[in-house]
Amino acid sequence: MITPLFITLLLLTAIISFFLYQRTNQEIHLMLAIVTTIVFLVWVLAIAHWSIHILALLTLLCIRIPTLSPKIVKVYEE
Secondary structure (H helix, E strand, O other): OHHHHHHHHHHHHHHHHHHHHHHHOOHHHHHHHHHHHHHHHHHHHHHOOHHHHHHHHHHHHHOOOHHHOOOOOOOOOO
16 A cells, blocks of 8 residues: 555655756756656566566667667678
């Protein structure tokens, strides 16, 4: 019971801190948003079901980054 409540509070804290940073431009709100987002991601990935991990892995394997893709080089023989 406490786990979903804790995860929701972490997410709300990160979102509210980010919006406060946008309105006030104080660095403490940005740092709070970054730290709570990192804790949120670690916590969620730690309790996630294995199928979510496999889905994320397959998604990452299917993404093609244009700058890292091999380029075809034409070689002319004379």
